[in-house]
Structures are given as structure tokens and as C-alpha cells.
Amino acid sequence: MLGSRIVCEGKLVKTEGIVKYTEGNFIVVELPSETFQVRQSLRCQIFEFNSTQTFQTTVVGKKNHHIILIAPPEIRERWIPRESPRFPIDIKGKISAVSFSGKKPLVELMKPYTVHIYDISEGGIGFSSVNYLREGAIAQIYFQLLNQKVYLEIEIVQNKYSDSNRNYYYGGKFIDQSSPSYQVIRTYTFQAQLQRIMNRENEGG
Known part of the structure; x- marks a missing residue:
């Protein structure tokens, strides 16, 4: 999943970014500009090899052209290592x-x-x-x-x-x-x- 292309879409803006890293309940995405706001709801689609997955999420943090998204259960189960951060x-x-x-x-x-x-x-x-x-x-x-x-x-x-x-x-x-x-x-x-x-x-x- 790291380095995968991800498209994030809000009510008015749609932009493409890269998955920088994941941890537990979160996905950190690098975007070309600070487009979205904290607490904004997004529809996202991840592209990896010949596979795609679409999910709804919320922005919970942002810094330096990075946004932090909540990873819903279906994303955690498929893409994120099972180990729970301590x-x-x-x-x-x-x-x-x-x-x-x-x-x-x-x-x-x-x-x-x-x-x-x-x-x-x-x-x-x-x-x-x-x-x-x-x-x-x-x-x-x-x-x-x-x-x-x-x-x-x-x-x-x-x-x-x-x-x-x-x-x-x-x-x-x-x-x-x-x-x-x-x-x-x-x-x-x-x-x-x-x-x-x-x-x-x-x-x-």
C-alpha cells in the first residue's frame, strides 16, 4: 500500500496523492496542495497494481501537504499490518x-x-x-x-x-x-x- 496512488474527493475538489505510510487506524497521504480541511469527509480510491478499493473517510489531521485519514475496517483488514501499535x-x-x-x-x-x-x-x-x-x-x-x-x-x-x-x-x-x-x-x-x-x-x- 505504501507509495500507492490514491484519489481523494470532497464536495468541491478532487485530487490525487500518494500513500506515504500507515499506522494502526490511520493512513497518511501526501497531496500536491493543502486542499482539504480537518473533519472534512472524503471519498477515496486506492490504486495498487491491478486492484482498487473505494472507501469513505474523514480528515483528522494535516501538516506539510500531508493529510491524516481514518482507515475504515475494510481498509485495515486488507492493506494495513495487523499488529496493534503499542x-x-x-x-x-x-x-x-x-x-x-x-x-x-x-x-x-x-x-x-x-x-x-x-x-x-x-x-x-x-x-x-x-x-x-x-x-x-x-x-x-x-x-x-x-x-x-x-x-x-x-x-x-x-x-x-x-x-x-x-x-x-x-x-x-x-x-x-x-x-x-x-x-x-x-x-x-x-x-x-x-x-x-x-x-x-x-x-x-
């Missing part, structure tokens, strides 16, 4: 219930585990704790994000122990991506992705 974060949370077998129901902990969450993506979180969780376990975790308390179930997909600070470092995968709490995650990562792209554009792309 973002550093520094927040505390608690694990309140666990199933070490990886099967429900979860068992409430008499004393919740304290965790430090150090990165986050649409797919999951990285966190550390002095408490042990086996790979394959399911845990309910809660923490504050965007001034909201979120409760999420995660599957432990990675477990590493550090002798230097006697902490376990975990990778946790979000299980239910339809819950209201998960929508808070989506909002946070959407904003973080957009900010990272804008920072890159401000530094000259």
Missing part, C-alpha cells in the same frame, strides 16, 4: 479475580494484586507485578484511564521473571472487545496513535 503508559491497577486454569468462572482474590501497567495497545497491555500468574491464566484487571475506571478480562500470553527487581513481567491479551471498558481502550489508543503521527509530521515526517 504506547508507553505509566499507571497502577489491580487484579481482582483469577482463573489459573484459563477457564471460567474466575475466583475473587482475598487481596487484589497490585500491578504496574507500562504499555498498552488495542490488543492488550504490558504490566508487572510481584505476584505470579501462569501463562494461559485469565485475570480481571481494573485501572483508571481517561478519567474512567475500566474493568477488563485478560489472558496471560507472556510471563517473564526479573531477578534484578523480583518482578514478573506480563503480556495480557484483552478477551472481550465489545465491552464498554474496551471502548475506552479504543479511544485512548486512537488518540495516542493520532498524536504520535502528528508529532512525526511536526518533526518533518
